[in-house]
Amino acid sequence: MTHAEAASRAAVLSAELHRHNRLYYAEANPEISDQQFDALLRELQAIEAKFPDLLTPDSPTQRVGGAPLEGFKQIKHTVRMMSLDNTYSEEELTAFFARVQKGLGREKIDCVIEPKVDGVAIAIRYENGMLKYGATRGDGQTGDDVTNNLKTIKRLPLRLPKEGPQTFEVRGEVFMTKAGFAKLNQEREEAGEAMFANPRNSTAGTLKLLDSKIVAKRPLDIVFYGLAEASAVESQTDVYALLDAAGLRKADLIWHADSAEGLLHAIRELDEKRKALPYETDGAVIKVNSFADQRE
Secondary structure, rough: OOHHHHHHHHHHHHHHHHHHHHHHOOOOOOOOHHHHHHHHHHHHHHHHHHHHHHOOOHHHHHHHOOOOOOOOEEEEEOOOOOOOOOOOOOOHHHHHHHHHHHHHOOOOEEEEEEEEOOOOEEEEEOOOEEEEEEEEOOOOOEEOOOHHHOOOOOOOEEEEOOOOOOEEEEEEEEEEOOOHHHHHHHHHHHHHOOOOOOHHHHHHHHOOOOOOOHHHHOOOOEEEEEEOOOOOOHHHHHHHHHHHHHOOOOOOEEEOOOOOOHHHHHHHHHHHHHHHHHOOOEEEEEEEEHHHHHOO
């Protein structure tokens, strides 16, 4: 195989693998078996091993991890990553909504409610359709560059579909599924290794590993909930539409409510349904839907 032939075949394989990955994880509509996918991946790996210059940062082969790092570089967030304000009772929630009503000067205010995934906050930037970097929250202004570790998450696109948005920074949560965490702990127990306390701590520790090949063996997953800069959208509903167009997973459960009673109903319903979710949750996140209203 000549270099030109290898380059052509590698481009075809890369595009096909990205497409099949999106069909499997974003659209739940796979066209080929896992064995067929692995065969395509091995073929691309063989080409890149023979022609190293053909290895690109967004290659599907990068999901298996690379050489260990000596340490993490720091990335300054374009927009500060804030922590959430907490409310612990129905009375506090009702009082919060009353303050929003007073501030906006009207009774009905559309809000969205979604589960708060109990994971690790992350910021990911795409430029020209390619994953550029991913960073932890850190102190809110600067975080660790964990791009190599994030690339091992199969649900996370390394390349976005061309028909969707191409350049933006998205915020999300990395987590371990309940089943994946249980299996990981079982394997560690059988190997005589210390077991992890809970999925969140295990996720945080995994993202801090300098060897992405070890990270690739851990059951990490990801869900997204917002944008760093919302100038191109007008509401949280628009954010959900952007996530869908980009093939990025949003919350599995979403409610709308425009009154305190509606918010309480949604939270009670979430409390009933959260046990069936594949990941641990830590309450609910409530957002005023309109960004113009949020700025008031």
